Amino acid sequence: MCLAVYNRPIHNKIKRLKTEAQIKEEVIEKIKTVFDPELPVNIWELGLIYEVNIVPINNVQIIMTLTAPSCPAAQTLPHDVDQKIREIEGINDVFVEITWTPAWNKDMMSEEAKLELGFL
Numbered sequence: 001m002c003l004a005v006y007n008r009p010i011h012n013k014i015k016r017l018k019t020e021a022q023i024k025e026e027v028i029e030k031i032k033t034v035f036d037p038e039l040p041v042n043i044w045e046l047g048l049i050y051e052v053n054i055v056p057i058n059n060v061q062i063i064m065t066l067t068a069p070s071c072p073a074a075q076t077l078p079h080d081v082d083q084k085i086r087e088i089e090g091i092n093d094v095f096v097e098i099t100w101t102p103a104w105n106k107d108m109m110s111e112e113a114k115l116e117l118g119f120l
Contacts, residue, residue, distance in 0.1 A: 018090060020054045027052050027060055030084040037073050041116050043081070047108030050099065060085050062096045065104045074098075 018026075031052075032044045043049060043064070051063040062081055066074055078096045085094045106119060114120045 018058075023054050023058065023060070023088070023090075024052055026088050027054070027062075027085055030088060031062075031081060034077065034080045034084055036067070036077070039117065041109075041113045043077065045110045045113040045116075047110065047113070048077075048104065058090050058092045060091060060094045062094070063099055064096065065099055065102075067104050069100065 028044060031049055032042045034043050035041065036043055036046060036048075039046065046067070048066065049062065049064045051061070053061040053063075055061055062085070064078065064081065066077065071077075078098060082094045082096045085091060106114070109117070109119070111120065
């Protein structure tokens with residue numbers, strides 16, 4: 001049975017709710033489009049993202065760091081992350097927090113990042 005409003009079916013109009021895992025996957029894909037302006041590697045592969053949390057209802061909390069406290073991108077990277085995540089349909093709000101604990105180091109990079117930067 002299909003409900004109709006004004007003689008038009010509405011079953012195609014109902015949006016499916018995304019699971020927390022689906023939202024998290026989309027958030028990570030968006031984060032992978034943000035690059036450190038000084039390096040040819042995205043911030044996910046650099047290991048700058050410590051946590052991606054999805055909290056009710058469709059709010060995103062990111063805990064991240066920078067390569068150094070004096071990083072020239074300290075003002076722009078968190079803003080870029082915030083804006084990219086807000087592009088995802090259905091996201092209510094985004095909170096990006098910078099932490100210095102633990103301090104970032106090269107071991108936090110993915111194998112892909114290490115290869116790209118010549119550390120392997």
